[in-house]
Amino acid sequence: xxxxxxxxxxxxxxxxxxxxxxxxxxxxxLAGSPAGxxxxxxxxxxxxxxxxxxxxxxxxAAMVRSAAASGFNTLLVQVRGRGDAYFSSRHxxxxxxxxxxxxxxxxxxxxxxxxxAHGLRVHAWVNVNLVSSGTNLPxxxxxxxxxxxxxxxxxxxxAFEIARIDVRSPQxxxxxxxxxxAESGTEGLYLSPVHAGAVDHLVAILDHLxxxxxxxxxxxxxxxxxxxxxxxxxxxxxxxxxxxxxxMTAPERARxxxxxxxxxxxxxxxxxxxxGDFRRSRLNTLVMRARTAIKRHRPDLLFSAAVYPxxxxxxxxxxxxxxxxxxxxxxxVVCPMAYTPDATTFAEQIASVRQVASGQPVWAGxxxxxxSSSQTIExxxxxxxxxxxxxxxxxxDSLTRPPNGADYLSVVGRAAFAP
Numbered sequence: 001x002x003x004x005x006x007x008x009x010x011x012x013x014x015x016x017x018x019x020x021x022x023x024x025x026x027x028x029x030l031a032g033s034p035a036g037x038x039x040x041x042x043x044x045x046x047x048x049x050x051x052x053x054x055x056x057x058x059x060x061a062a063m064v065r066s067a068a069a070s071g072f073n074t075l076l077v078q079v080r081g082r083g084d085a086y087f088s089s090r091h092x093x094x095x096x097x098x099x100x101x102x103x104x105x106x107x108x109x110x111x112x113x114x115x116x117a118h119g120l121r122v123h124a125w126v127n128v129n130l131v132s133s134g135t136n137l138p139x140x141x142x143x144x145x146x147x148x149x150x151x152x153x154x155x156x157x158x159a160f161e162i163a164r165i166d167v168r169s170p171q172x173x174x175x176x177x178x179x180x181x182a183e184s185g186t187e188g189l190y191l192s193p194v195h196a197g198a199v200d201h202l203v204a205i206l207d208h209l210x211x212x213x214x215x216x217x218x219x220x221x222x223x224x225x226x227x228x229x230x231x232x233x234x235x236x237x238x239x240x241x242x243x244x245x246x247x248m249t250a251p252e253r254a255r256x257x258x259x260x261x262x263x264x265x266x267x268x269x270x271x272x273x274x275x276g277d278f279r280r281s282r283l284n285t286l287v288m289r290a291r292t293a294i295k296r297h298r299p300d301l302l303f304s305a306a307v308y309p310x311x312x313x314x315x316x317x318x319x320x321x322x323x324x325x326x327x328x329x330x331x332x333v334v335c336p337m338a339y340t341p342d343a344t345t346f347a348e349q350i351a352s353v354r355q356v357a358s359g360q361p362v363w364a365g366x367x368x369x370x371x372s373s374s375q376t377i378e379x380x381x382x383x384x385x386x387x388x389x390x391x392x393x394x395x396x397d398s399l400t401r402p403p404n405g406a407d408y409l410s411v412v413g414r415a416a417f418a419p
Contacts, residue, residue, distance in 0.1 A: 044390025339367025
């Protein structure tokens with residue numbers, strides 16, 4: 001039904017427009033069905049559950065009961081939010097907000113036990129590169145931002161200044177945090193996939209999750225760069241030079257032999273395409289290593305990733321080449337974050353992802369926090385008509401507190417999931 005992503009761009013656009021028009025025109029014709037479209041029995045009906053709902057046994061129990069009563073069948077629970085653990089971890093500190101709870105309290109284990117009793121599947125949602133707020137740094141001195149500041153991404157704007165600071169000095173982390181606080185578009189401090197140690201660290205976490213818990217899947221988020229102006233850390237720039245070295249002529253090697261930051265940054269200006277390709281390839285390597293670690297223990301675990309809906313824009317502005325992840329079988333499910341409040345744009349995004357996915361499972365990520373319950377219901381229907389294999393609402397937490405309130409999920413469930 002969907003043509004290969006390598007076909008004519010104009011033909012792909014025409015097919016996409018036709019799919020969107022059909023999806024938007026069908027509601028009236030299918031009004032007799034409460035779901036608006038046929039639903040496969042194995043349709044994923046999921047909620048993203050942020051770490052704020054994992055802070056106590058009572059909060060977890062309320063969340064599981066609400067999800068089950070509203071007709072959802074899958075929970076994506078955020079067990080690594082900012083380089084911390086909402087599970088029993090050997091590699092990262094326990095989340096600060098869990099301090100009032102007994103040391104034996106394991107939010108992930110508690111969620112799995114209760115979810116199983118209600119017939120729900122559980123996926124561990126892991127924030128990959130984003131590891132700290134720039135405003136509130138972690139309390140635990142064992143946190144990765146204190147232990148390995150050299151793994152943190154650096155923006156180009158800060159590269160020259162921060163290169164003069166000893167990376168092990170508190171001033172290094174402090175300067176990076178202050179810059180991040182001043183930049184409203186940057187959500188926090190990110191680890192860099194260019195650093196082999198940072199990737200090893202993530203892989204160890206995923207390996208533990210896959211082996212120690214009876215999960216149904218592992219879901220990656222923030223598996224991207226904050227923007228194309230990252231990572232200009234000295235170590236990453238040195239890695240790029242080493243990557244290019246075999247292809248350089250003798251004069252080029254002499255020209256870029258210096259260790260000063262101006263020389264290293266200059267190399268990215270001379271080879272901008274290669275610089276982008278290099279950073280994307282390192283992120284691709286991270287995803288492949290993550291998959292290998294997960295599948296080594298549990299080949300049946302679903303490995304999914306939240307992505308920006310426009311594949312070309314994601315690769316260009318976030319260096320997130322999820323098209324390659326799909327084409328090379330590196331992930332099992334792609335989950336586009338189609339958070340737009342506009343119904344037509346939502347349909348276009350899901351149709352576009354379905355084309356790129358070319359038969360691979362797609363779970364439509366719906367930004368329900370921005371929508372009325374009726375808008376969310378309509379987006380669920382649209383996703384079904386476009387062939388999505390499931391939907392994920394963002395997020396349980398935002399939909400069960402003001403201004404939405406306790407009825408939002410039940411309203412959606414009755415309209416979209418009722419038999």
